[in-house]
Amino acid sequence: EQQPSWTDDLPSCHLSGVGSAPNRSYTADGKGTEGHPLEDNWLKFRSENNCYLYGVFNGYDGNRVTNFVGQRLSAELLLGQLHADHSDADVRRVLLQAFDVVERSFLESIDDALAEKASLQSQLPEGVPHHQLPPQYQKIVERLKVVEQEISGGAMAIVAVVLNNKLYIANVGTNRALLCKSTVDGLQVTQLNVDHTTENEDELFRFSQLGLDAGKIKQVGTIRGQESTRRIGDYKVKYGYTDIELLSAAKSKPIIAEPEIHGGHSLDGVTGFLVLMSEGLYKALEAAHGPGQANQEIAAMIATEFAKQTSLDAVAQAVVDRVKRIHCDTFASGGERSKFCPRHEDMTLLVRNFGYPLGEMSQPTLTPTQGGRVYPVSVPYSSSQSTSKTSVTLSLVMPSQGQMVNGAHSSSTLDEATPTLT
Incomplete structure (x- = not known):
């Protein structure tokens, strides 16, 4: 049962929509x-x-951490901590501090239960299953x-803040943020964060x-069952890493929040949309179609649904349903x-609109071919794959790999690294 929450009173954003689907095993x-x-x-x-x-x-081993993070992060970011006169550095500081408070608060919230666990274990004979x-x-x-x-349990989190017409992304783990912009060449798709996985060279x-x-x-x-190298919660890897063979030699806590x-x-002059998606969504599509193209495929699906649907929730839900169907059909095909x-994990997709036209095809005066909008794919940032020219128009945009400061890029303007191939 969902308990009532103080966040129920916060004004919801009507410029965004969400779609989701629960995990499935076939x-x-x-x-x-x-x-x-x-x-x-x-x-x-x-x-x-x-x-x-x-x-x-995106939670695992229960939903306690994801619920805690949603509540507490809102309190740390929406009760006057962010101001219109804040510089980029100020916003980054507030975001870092908010995540720090959320992590510490969660671990403090389970202190009593950890003590009870230790007490119960001490009453059992050692070494007996x-x-x-x-x-x-x-x-x-x-x-x-x-x-x-x-x-x-623990959680991976991706957070976006829009303040003064600027966009900030804070990421812990394996969820993704994409900025999709209308350009003369079509839709330019940029992954704004880097996945914190055991493949990430910076994390290694x-x-x-x-x-x-x-x-x-x-x-x-x-x-411990997750690819993610950064997580909120998960006391076993935070407090018990010395008992985990892969991590036992670490000088300090290796899995961080x-x-x-x-x-x-x-965002000045930007027409397009922001995508936040849980790992489960793009992983389900990658399972069905192979790795490497999920960002572009999902962006193209969203653009297609923008033309068909009249609400942003309907756009997001239609895309999640489509990915779910593709995944299910791929399993059933026996190919x-x-x-x-x-199986696939829980899937969540949040779409925030920046003036992208909604519901054009649902208006009887327009046919799908009018307007001639095309959606070329783009290539997301990848340190491991080299990009090769293909027959489609490529709009190649990479997150900056600037100097790392406290796990944050000290310089990450989009203008730095936006080579466009056509």
């Missing part, structure tokens, strides 16, 4: 079942001083399970500086990609 007969309750969360608010806040949160314990210990084991449920370097074997981490690919911050990107599609 059985051989093609039926789908949910493996766990929904763990994604999102927010879209406008404050009184015309500051807009958007977030997409729970299922082999004599009956008198059953009550302790059951209580231990309940406590474990209360404290486990950070691990090596802590004394870890970065090569081995890259080879294994996941850390510090956001990498990009912006401010000027070569079928084996990559036995």
